[in-house]
Amino acid sequence: MRNKIYKSILFICSLLWFISCEKDLPTYLEYKDYSYSSTDENGGTWQPILIDEGAAINIGVPEDISSQSYQAEISAIKASTDEINAPQRKALTYWGNNAVVRWNEIALELIAKYNLIPGPNDDGSYTLPNPSDPNGPPAFPFAHPPYACRALAYLSVAQFDGLISAWHYKYLYNRAAPYQIDGSITYAYEPNDIPSYPSDGAVLARVSKKVLSAMFPLEKEYLQKLEDEHLESLLLSGGNVPSDISAGITIGDEISEIALARAANDGMKNAQAPKVVSDSIKAAAFERFGWQWENLEIPVRPVGLTPLFGKVKMWNVANVENVRPVPPPAIDSDAYLADVSILKDYADNMTEEKRSIANFWQDGLGTYTPPGHWNRFANEFMVEDKMNPLRSARTLAYMNMAIMDSGISCWDAKYYYHYPRPIQTIEGFKTIAGTPNFPSYTSGHSVFSAAASEVLAYIFPEKATLVRGWAEEAAISRVYGGIHWTFDATVGTDQGREVAKFTVDIAKLDGAN
Incomplete structure (x- = not known):
């Protein structure tokens, strides 16, 4: 890969x-x-x-350049x-x-x-x-x-x-x-x-x-x-x-x-909602679907991470609801039970390769986060391609707009569906990647990575297979780590790619090609 x-x-x-x-x-x-x-x-x-x-x-x-003032600047x-x-x-x-x-x-x-x-x-x-x-x-x-x-x-x-x-x-x-x-x-x-x-x-x-x-x-x-x-x-x-x-x-x-x-004025100042708002979002999801995510951190923070980030103004998508993914499987449905078996199998048969992949893409506390990971890749590609500053700035602008838009879309799905994480619904289940303080569906890393990889694939077409493979590996890493369902990762990857298309379509028309 x-x-x-x-x-x-x-x-x-x-x-x-x-x-x-x-x-x-x-x-x-x-x-x-x-x-x-x-x-x-x-x-x-x-x-x-x-x-x-x-x-x-x-x-x-x-x-x-012949003026006295300019010549004085040259002398200095x-x-x-x-x-x-x-x-x-x-x-x-x-x-x-x-x-x-x-x-x-x-x-x-x-x-x-x-x-x-x-x-x-x-x-x-x-x-x-x-x-x-x-x-x-x-x-x-x-x-x-x-x-x-x-x-x-x-x-x-x-x-x-x-x-x-x-x-x-x-x-x-x-x-x-x-x-x-x-x-x-x-x-x-x-x-x-x-x-x-x-x-x-x-x-x-x-x-x-x-x-x-x-x-x-x-x-x-x-x-x-x-x-x-x-x-x-x-x-x-x-x-x-x-x-x-x-x-x-x-x-x-x-x-x-x-x-x-x-x-x-983009709405970020309201993203970390108070508990009363967070509780109302949770109650609405339960009424809508019959499930709700519970925070199992120790100690427990009273409010999930940025419940209203999904309301922040997007760069290139007119309405976040237009890119909201399909609902996740109902709890105890055949699709859900099949995923339970997959996660249990990964946990019971963890290999060094899977553990290494989970650790490599962890990007947790004290790191530059999943979006930062892709910025690091972009910097390396820009230098390798010997881009001038303007073209480098273009690369990062489109990639980071797509990442932000995809993150907004992801957080909209997380709190709209409020889907439990595996640790909540699989009895005795343990993760190797911590306990994130927000709902499961869809996987943030999967969405961020897919969006970033699509922009990089557009700008560096010779690396398209490589970066898309990395995005898929980043997605499955969250399943190996036990913090996400496989459908969190697969649907999240599709979601990131779909959101990124809006940005890529604009990039194609900006006059730089």
């Missing part, structure tokens, strides 16, 4: 993940700077997601590059010539850091993380899979729109990079012919800092330091002058505001 060598490498990485400290999470992808496989001169004409067109954000006409760059110190050289190497990858890795690191269940109070009650008091306790956010997929979607979409705008102006004004204008300036990376005004790196630095600061408010100081380092590296690389940076920041500021305005 997957390339054995690649699987072994990934499995080793996953093992290292669990035994390493917070700052040693294997999000960092080492790669040499590369010549872009394309420069996408028409990238400024691609269809953005949040705005009408790339020209919607105004940055003004740049100074001519030459003086700075002559005095680069060791930390600055290290930063230049870190940021490289595709900072889309680096900022995505930073997001994954933060997701893993905050993917921790808030602990119970002394009286057994729970206090939920509060965005208006992020210090808590408990600290905000709890970066569970729904939160993670949303953070990644807003980050990637804002980056993509910002870079479309940057590309529009780059090829409108065609101002060459400093190292191309002055031969005495050495460029830190592989040369390319992409114009420098506005700086695409500055767009990424500002957008990423702002979106991630909103999603992880306790990390604002850390993110500000990263932005400052990134912006300095752009100047020291010989690829930008300060006016390039300033124009990129203008784009980044405006795109960030648009993205965060959408986020503020």
